[in-house]
Each structure stands twice: as C-alpha cells, then as structure tokens.
Amino acid sequence: DTGVSQNPRHKITKRGQNVTFRCDPISEHNRLYWYRQTLGQGPEFLTYFQNEAQLEKSRLLSDRFSAERPKGSFSTLEIQRTEQGDSAMYLCASSLTKVKETQYFGPGTRLLVL
C-alpha cells in the first residue's frame, strides 16, 4: 500500500520564476488537500479537491497560485511569479470519505525562493 507521494522534494528557484509541484494521493482516496507550512508554524490549509472538483480555496491562495486535479487522481500546484514569501513546505494530503476521514500526508515539497 503506497502512501502519498510528492515531487519534487526540494525546489530552489529565483524570485519571479514559476514552479509546479505534483502530488499523487493514495489510490482509492477521493479527497485531496494542499497545505502550506512555514517555519515554526503548523500547516495551513490552501485548497481542497473532491475527485476532480476544486471545492474550497483559502484566502492564503492568491491569484498567483493555481491547483488542478484533472482526472481526480494526481494534483498539481503551480505558483507563478514566485516571491520570497512563498518559501515554505508545501504538503499534500489525501483522505477517503468516511467517519474518521483521516488525512494522510505526503513528505512535502520544500520551496526556497531566492
């Protein structure tokens, strides 16, 4: 049983560049979440998909951020015109609709914007 995977694990980019991260959830999970975690803080919710539909977006998700889950399987998170404040760990989680609905997290992508 494979867990949630994320690629790349690390990304260093220059300010103004675009970056894209990928998340592969646990295969039977229909819900997928993106979170952002900055140093010394807990993860903060960014956006949520149920199957291929993006159902909720946080106010943290500025216009420079876009997320997709085209076939209800993997998801991508793109950041355009990166800023130094975008430097963070980006975590993806997936869950199956049921009573507990435990979210299982991937290893995250660490982004550093120079």
Next chain:
Amino acid sequence: AQKITQTQPGMFVQEKEAVTLDCTYDTSDPSYGLFWYKQPSSGEMIFLIYQGSYDQQNATEGRYSLNFQKARKSANLVISASQLGDSAMYFCAMRQPRGYSTLTFGKGTMLLVSP
C-alpha cells in the same frame, strides 16, 4: 472560528518515561474530530491518533493515548515508554464536519527524548 492552542514550545523526557503534550481547542460546533500528528525532521506528517467528539472512550493506539476532557476542551497526547525515535514535532489538529473537513493545526510542540 476554530482554534487550536499548544502552549508547550518544547518538552524534554528521558527514554522509557511517559510524557504528556497539551492541546486545547475552541469550537462552537458539537461535532468535531481531533487528531495528533508527528513530524520528524524529514518533514512528513505522520498520523498518530484520532478522537471524535462523541466518542465515549479515550482513544488509544499502541503507546499513544489521548486524554480527552470535553468540558475543558482539551485533548492531550500521552506517550508512554518514550523512545529516542519519538523525538519530533507534534501537532494537534481539529476537523469540523461543516465545510470540507479541512484541518486546523496548532503551532506544535517539539519533543526531545534523551537516553
């Protein structure tokens, strides 16, 4: 708005001892779920234990147990027989059924286990 508070930035414990990590929460919804996650230095969030607001008994998972006091709105994690590998950040999180079940996390507690 829901809120999670973890007041202990760091905790020290000796190997084989028990340790309690504190978590208080604030919500007006009677139905909610509480989670604890472990985050080692590698960064991955590892699910440890879950407590539903209507669960009659405190949750237990191996060496982890949750001291759930609903009236006090606290959900403390108890780790028994600490091991060196328990050294990590620990996060308490809450999920509400309204909306889309996103999690709200506390700031975390760093646990260091010494030999």
